[in-house]
Amino acid sequence: MTRAEGSGFTAGPSRVDLDQAADGAVTVRLRSAGEVSRVVLRWPFPLPDGALLLGDAWERTYGDQSWRPGPADVLPWYFLVRAGDRTVGIGVRVRPGAFCAWQVTDGELSLQLNVRNGGAPVLLGDRELAAATIVQVSGEPGESPWLVHQRLCAALCPDPLPQRRPLVGANNWYYAYGQDFGPENVINDARTVVELADGHPVRPYSVVDAGWTEGGGAPGGPWTHGIPGLFDDLPGLAAAIRAAGAEPGIWFRPAALTTVDDPTLLRPGPRPVPELPLDLSRPEVLDLVRADVERLVGWGYTFLKHDFSTFDTFARWSPGMGLGLTDDGWSFADRSLTNAELLVRFYAAIRSAAGDATVLGCNVVGHLAAGLVDAQRIGDDTSGRDWARTREMGVNTLAFRLAQHRRFFTADADCVPATPQTPWEKNRQFLDLVARSGTALFVSVDPRSRGDQVDADLSRALRLALDGGSPDGVEPLDWLDTAHPTRWRDGAETLTYSW
Numbered sequence: 001m002t003r004a005e006g007s008g009f010t011a012g013p014s015r016v017d018l019d020q021a022a023d024g025a026v027t028v029r030l031r032s033a034g035e036v037s038r039v040v041l042r043w044p045f046p047l048p049d050g051a052l053l054l055g056d057a058w059e060r061t062y063g064d065q066s067w068r069p070g071p072a073d074v075l076p077w078y079f080l081v082r083a084g085d086r087t088v089g090i091g092v093r094v095r096p097g098a099f100c101a102w103q104v105t106d107g108e109l110s111l112q113l114n115v116r117n118g119g120a121p122v123l124l125g126d127r128e129l130a131a132a133t134i135v136q137v138s139g140e141p142g143e144s145p146w147l148v149h150q151r152l153c154a155a156l157c158p159d160p161l162p163q164r165r166p167l168v169g170a171n172n173w174y175y176a177y178g179q180d181f182g183p184e185n186v187i188n189d190a191r192t193v194v195e196l197a198d199g200h201p202v203r204p205y206s207v208v209d210a211g212w213t214e215g216g217g218a219p220g221g222p223w224t225h226g227i228p229g230l231f232d233d234l235p236g237l238a239a240a241i242r243a244a245g246a247e248p249g250i251w252f253r254p255a256a257l258t259t260v261d262d263p264t265l266l267r268p269g270p271r272p273v274p275e276l277p278l279d280l281s282r283p284e285v286l287d288l289v290r291a292d293v294e295r296l297v298g299w300g301y302t303f304l305k306h307d308f309s310t311f312d313t314f315a316r317w318s319p320g321m322g323l324g325l326t327d328d329g330w331s332f333a334d335r336s337l338t339n340a341e342l343l344v345r346f347y348a349a350i351r352s353a354a355g356d357a358t359v360l361g362c363n364v365v366g367h368l369a370a371g372l373v374d375a376q377r378i379g380d381d382t383s384g385r386d387w388a389r390t391r392e393m394g395v396n397t398l399a400f401r402l403a404q405h406r407r408f409f410t411a412d413a414d415c416v417p418a419t420p421q422t423p424w425e426k427n428r429q430f431l432d433l434v435a436r437s438g439t440a441l442f443v444s445v446d447p448r449s450r451g452d453q454v455d456a457d458l459s460r461a462l463r464l465a466l467d468g469g470s471p472d473g474v475e476p477l478d479w480l481d482t483a484h485p486t487r488w489r490d491g492a493e494t495l496t497y498s499w
Helices: 145-156 183-197 234-243 283-298 309-314 339-354 387-404 424-437 452-466
Strands: 002-005 008-011 014-020 026-032 038-045 052-055 072-076 078-083 086-092 099-105 107-114 129-138 168-171 205-208 247-252 303-306 358-361 375-377 410-412 416-418 441-445 487-490 493-496
Touching: 014 038, 026 038, 026 107, 052 072, 072 078, 078 099, 078 145, 086 099, 086 145, 107 129, 129 145, 145 387, 168 183, 168 247, 168 452, 183 205, 183 234, 183 441, 183 452, 205 303, 234 247, 247 283, 283 303, 283 339, 303 339, 309 339, 339 358, 387 410, 387 416, 387 424, 416 424, 416 452, 424 441, 424 452, 424 487, 441 452
Parallel strands: 168 205, 168 441, 205 247, 247 303, 303 358, 358 375, 375 410, 416 441
Antiparallel strands: 002 008, 008 014, 014 026, 026 129, 038 107, 052 078, 072 099, 078 086, 086 129, 099 107, 487 493
């Protein structure tokens, strides 16, 4: 039974306090002498007729973002409600101690604070958990929901890492898919993107994506060497990329192993794929991760793309995480920390070990990584084989998460492919939009797809992106009505795309 006491509530061995700051933000603090899995807060919340809701996602989006009529079941991290000519945004500040989701029902708003450890209750002991800080932003009558979304994101993240330079370059994934490529292909990608940048003073990146180690297209570690006989000299490859005029980048999967020497490093719980997940609560695992990062940087790579850690933690992708996040009944070795705290600590370990290198998170919980990654893949994979997937994932996430750009991190809506299997008349439009937006622009250029028109389009877009995009960025104009906006504003210009 819950009892109201002072500034909070007590239920059995647990106490929740709500501390309101001068700016109106409310911090939710939890103490518990026993096991605790969730805290649920509820408020009256009449939802006007015709109101539209927009939520966020646990990690990447999956082509599933849009404004929808309420009520709504699971709105991770934050949401906006549009009623008449007013928009209100409510969310929790970045790097909370809990996984936080909103639910809007007829007349009620609830905040679900998941404080589990793995799939089991956390054991806080005698410490206090700052579970979340709640923030609200209210738009003025007639104010664009786009502007309210931007203001909400800025209010939720007071300390994003400053953008040091535009994030632009080559990545071979969407023509190689982790197979049948070697150092010469990577060096050729570097030469291609440098040629297309045509002397721009900002050096583009060239990324060695998955496939440089043994174990398949997206293997786990160890990250100590490349495929024997193929990627034998990874420091030499970084030097060759740099000699070609690009900055070297590399992909890795830090939270899983393909080759396991010490099984005590692995977490229990679900393991649906061959790659084996590490127990992020163990100090020796964090030491291993730091050593991997320092090794990659020591080889000369100035851009690190770390991938798969949310899946390796929970064995689920974002659409299947729901309010439970993972299977019930398992826990990490150290049960005193929540899942949110473990991930924040993991991201911080990578950030500190990376030094001056640029860090991009993919399949990373953006709300927990904001302030700890330079850039974030905000949506699931585009495609070098199927244009419909690029439209579904790339266009959708750019429209509905663009407000996070430079307020949480540099947003990355994923690569623009140039491949024989996909129509260039469609890809070139996505290329143009991403370049104008000022978000990360990586291109996957199959050498067989190059020609005068493709090269001219790529060069124009890469140079614009290396300039930082259009001065004021872009804004979707019809995003209230469609999941794949076709009308966009760039300064005084209205752009129309045919997806």
